[in-house]
Amino acid sequence: MRVWIQLMVGFFIANVLGYGGGPSSIPLMYNEIVSHYHWLNDSEFSNMLALGNALPGPIATKIAAFVGYGAGGWVGLFAALAGTILPSAVALILLLKVLHKYRQSPVVKGMSLLVQPVIAIMMAVLTWQMAKNSIAQIGIWQALGIAAVAFWAMQIRKIHPALVIVAAFAYGGIVLSHVV
Amino acid sequence: MEKKQNAYVQLAMAMLRTGILGYGGGPSVMPLFRYEAVTRYKWTDDEEFGEILAIANALPGPIATKMAAYLGYKLKKTSGAVVAVLFHIFPSSIAMIALLSLVTVLSHSKVVIGMIAGVMPVVAVMLGEMAYNFGEKTVKGLGTVFGIAMFAVSFLLLETVHIHPAIVIMIFLAYGSVHFRLAGKRENREKERDVAG
Numbered sequence: 001m002r003v004w005i006q007l008m009v010g011f012f013i014a015n016v017l018g019y020g021g022g023p024s025s026i027p028l029m030y031n032e033i034v035s036h037y038h039w040l041n042d043s044e045f046s047n048m049l050a051l052g053n054a055l056p057g058p059i060a061t062k063i064a065a066f067v068g069y070g071a072g073g074w075v076g077l078f079a080a081l082a083g084t085i086l087p088s089a090v091a092l093i094l095l096l097k098v099l100h101k102y103r104q105s106p107v108v109k110g111m112s113l114l115v116q117p118v119i120a121i122m123m124a125v126l127t128w129q130m131a132k133n134s135i136a137q138i139g140i141w142q143a144l145g146i147a148a149v150a151f152w153a154m155q156i157r158k159i160h161p162a163l164v165i166v167a168a169f170a171y172g173g174i175v176l177s178h179v180v
Numbered sequence: 181m182e183k184k185q186n187a188y189v190q191l192a193m194a195m196l197r198t199g200i201l202g203y204g205g206g207p208s209v210m211p212l213f214r215y216e217a218v219t220r221y222k223w224t225d226d227e228e229f230g231e232i233l234a235i236a237n238a239l240p241g242p243i244a245t246k247m248a249a250y251l252g253y254k255l256k257k258t259s260g261a262v263v264a265v266l267f268h269i270f271p272s273s274i275a276m277i278a279l280l281s282l283v284t285v286l287s288h289s290k291v292v293i294g295m296i297a298g299v300m301p302v303v304a305v306m307l308g309e310m311a312y313n314f315g316e317k318t319v320k321g322l323g324t325v326f327g328i329a330m331f332a333v334s335f336l337l338l339e340t341v342h343i344h345p346a347i348v349i350m351i352f353l354a355y356g357s358v359h360f361r362l363a364g365k366r367e368n369r370e371k372e373r374d375v376a377g
């Protein structure tokens with residue numbers, strides 16, 4: 001299969017299954033990008049997610065643009081973006097009248113509720129995966145230390161995630177470059 | 181003064197601003213969308229904006245691009261939708277590619293390898309936080325016991341039986357579509373039993 005078709009299909013599947021906006025599609029995109037098509041490896045995916053979160057703008061399209069461009073150049077970029085955006089945007093415009101009637105329907109509410117536990121588990125598995133890789137690379141004390149500081153900064157001090165990511169890059173560049 | 185601008189320029193400016201000022205993915209950008217669409221340009225009112233957001237949330241897929249497409253379409257049909265979406269996503273897409281290409285060029289440098297290693301635990305914490313948020317929504321919506329049962333079933337299907345996530349989600353969507361009806365029936369039966377007993 002041509003790579004642009006794979007990109008379009010992969011990003012279509014990952015985004016059409018994510019209820020609740022871009023972030024809920026992250027583990028589904030991981031599944032397509034890393035596990036299925038091997039466009040990126042774990043550490044590249046983590047790096048992309050870090051920079052993606054440090055930059056403003058919607059996360060799903062940033063990931064699609066980067067992976068699409070990397071795997072298939074400009075054609076790939078447009079294919080991945082089309083797979084991400086077009087189906088749901090077109091569906092919203094076409095189905096607006098129909099959906100208006102079902103907006104409060106228990107069927108729609110039940111569907112968007114029951115997706116949550118699956119996304120939660122996929123997200124937890126992805127967390128575990130990243131933690132395991134990080135420990136393998138820089139050792140358990142460095143990894144746990146950075147994670148603890150990041151948690152304290154973001155959750156307790158409510159420091160902006162972009163600043164925490166920049167700080168982690170700085171620490172890694174200065175200190176961890178002697179470890180890895 | 182802004183009233184004199186044509187609709188395409190307004191759309192482009194509004195979507196450019198929401199695209200480069202919003203952090204944390206689509207859902208967190210919705211207040212910025214509301215500000216542009218309701219307060220600044222008066223394309224729609226608060227009530228309609230809320231309605232559209234609710235409808236857009238009923239569909240899967242990224243929320244910011246759905247809302248951009250809708251607002252563009254409302255003003256200028258298909259060409260408006262295209263302009264709105266493009267201006268919303270392009271600055272951040274290009275920045276992402278430029279920044280990561282730079283990192284790739286430098287990827288043999290020890291410093292860059294260290295930087296990437298340093299950020300991985302932070303990404304793990306962010307993912308963990310998202311996992312917690314989705315878990316919290318589950319428990320709030322389904323109750324503690326049923327919620328935990330659903331976590332267990334998801335984990336079993338995904339990690340032990342190794343069923344493709346797409347299929348697992350379809351199974352949960354199928355059950356979700358009848359969940360409230362079944363839950364309602366169960367409640368009724370219990371009430372009847374209480375009355376009878």
